[in-house]
Amino acid sequence: MSGQSHESLTNLLARRKPGYALEAPFYTDDAIFEADMDYIFSRHWIYVGVEPDIAEPGDAMVVNIGKASVIITRDDDDQVRAFHNVCRHRGARMIPEGKTMIGNIVCPYHSWTYGLDGDLKFAEHMGEDFDRACRGLKKVAIRSVGGLLFVCLAKNPPDDVEEMARVMEPYLAPHDIRNTRVAFESDLIENGNWKLTLENNRECYHCGPNHPELTIPLFAYGFGYAPGALDEEQLRDAERYAELSRTCHTRWEGEGLPSQEVDHLDDRVTGFRTERLPIDQSGESQTLDTKAACRIPLGALKDKVVGGLSFWTQPNSWHHFMGDHIVTFTVLPIDASHTLVRTKWLVHKDAVEGVDYDLQRLTEVWQATNQQDADLVEISQQGAEDPAFEPGPYSPYTEGLVEKFAAWYIGRMKAALG
Template identity: 65%
Template sequence: MNDLVARLTHRKKGYTLEAPFYTDPEIFAADMEVIFGRHWLFVGVEPDVPEPGDVMVVDIGKNSVAVLRDDDGEIRAFHNVCRHRGARLVHEEKSTVGNLVCRYHSWVYDTTGKLIHAEHMGEDFDKSCHGLKPVHVRSLEGLLFICLAENPPQDFDELERVMAPYLKPHNLRETKVAYQHDLIEPGNWKLTMENNRECYHCGANHPELTVPLFAYGFGFAPEELDETEREHAAQYACMLNDNHRDWEAAGLPSREVDRLDDMVTGFRTERLPLSGDGESHTIDTKRACNKLMGNLTNAKAGGLHFWTQPNSWHHFMGDHAVVFSVLPLGPDRSLLRTKWLVHKDAVEGVDYDLDNLIGVWMATNQQDSDLVGYCQSGVEMDGYTPGPYSPHTEMLVEKFINWYVGRMLSHLAETRAVA
């Protein structure tokens, strides 16, 4: 522990982490305990469990969590472990149940987690003492977060206070999952998150993604611009301000809120304009789905970006949404899970073409996975030393790392105090 504290304390501001943070099994274990064991994690959406009895299983390190909608329509989460002899309870990622039945000895739990049937346990056996162990779960306008800690961070209420108005117009609860894609990236989870927190690499690596994006929306070095480029940057700033004014007048909160590294449950949001026809993240920048989300009547609602620490980012357009979660699988492997959401009444082949809907991010995710793999390969080499972040285009990567270092040091300080 002392070595980890020293590495965290002496981390050079504005630089990448030392190699062991991306490669060492012991640091990975600490990440799983502190970051993924004690913080709010994005794991899915309410449309993953649209009806009573629907269950979604999420595996996080050695833990498995069953998220379900109970018979009264409430979202609940439980450790996916039978209280008899510890058998895994739900085996499929998605299923629908009347009750939860253990395949081993047929113990039966209702959708509130209460044990309702257990044969041959004797007269003194108290079923009420053997219900499923609950896991904290919160829905943020349809985005589902869980926390494995006994006492979760209390600032989720502040996150909800700020973000609910931004998300509400898109009405995620009235959507469906049109497609889900799981991609195993060959890198440490922090490399995946660092890659997401900047677009310095986008121009050279993401020909599909950059079609509807304005380059000046993701940072630039003013001193490097020529006179024409400075004029374009000024025009973008004016357009952004005008768009924010118009969107907010129409009931769409849009202006930037950045709390990435000054809250335990760090987050950031902003609605940005889209280029071309300006309707969606598609190759032709036109809407991918004819049925718009929520009560929106104009597809030109920009792209609402929403990031949360430690493991998610999301994009909400007028016609569809794309949500992303990152779950560590090992020091050098991570699961990137992507879901595309459309209006619940949208019909594939009629209201949207699936290939068109998912095309941009399917290509972008694979490109990013390759880049993460290049980084993982590099940090494992003797020649790797921490390198500097761009102060103009990678400032949000620095905020992610600053948040990570702060959270790790806070926990280690608490551990020392108790000891």
């Protein structure tokens, strides 16, 4: 950042008022966006996909994080590895974004060839004194947390990812991510800043009037409500949810299924939160009829009514794990006013489309919800760009997790700026 931009950002961070939305430049300013990419997305653990994306040796996936491009692959020893997608010759990008199968990593420019371990194997016309050993691909830190893949572009990644893994792997293990496959993947470009995407995800204040599909399996009041704000019917529904949460948590924990809330969204460098939430009606899955979308259960789960395990990570993901399928979400910034939201639906690796599950039924709730959220993010971005915009107060009852995201972001930016 330039000196002037640095000073401006420092002032904005210093005067941020807790319990209120961020000021407009945090959503609109190109210099702040670049700072976000430098201080947040280049220094923290970023969720990029699942181990089933690279299920077999030779499978590769390329994910772009801002200007950086990362190759994630599984080598012949079944180890998951990650490298910068930059040839060590003259810097060409070697593999386009997306998934592929490779025997080696070959630069299309001059055919420098790297093994799946990143070592340079072949470089023609370089002379007798050329040392291939010091020209391997630059490594990127990668950590699988129960089958969820996180990368960090920093030379010294935050080591508290190990604490997140210690806490989360018992929650994730019953769903056995490594023995699933990606049934469907969707990329949606939202016309808004990445922080608006995350803020929208971190509350359900907006769910009732905006998500008619999602609020069939999920309780709109599951993340809080103001006393006196509900009519008698809504209050009965909220009380029913609270009682269902208590009884389900007791039963699930008794069956060895971790369920209780763990919240470190704003007190860790690698912020995260998890809780197993009840599903309404039949209680089986996040579908329009609340019943399982796939007839083959995940892992060793025998009880169909295991709710939905929710898992949030700072700065770029959220996930829902049911007994029959998993939905994961990756947020990748494009520029100050555009954001990629990548959604994956996972089913048991042996499940056959049209036999064990119907793809439309599997995906329709979150396909609809994603588009509804994208529309909300777009009007929020339009508002942030309006000269009349000023930060409004968060609801103390329904937007606590939004405040935790904002507090985490402000804290990490201040730490980066010293």
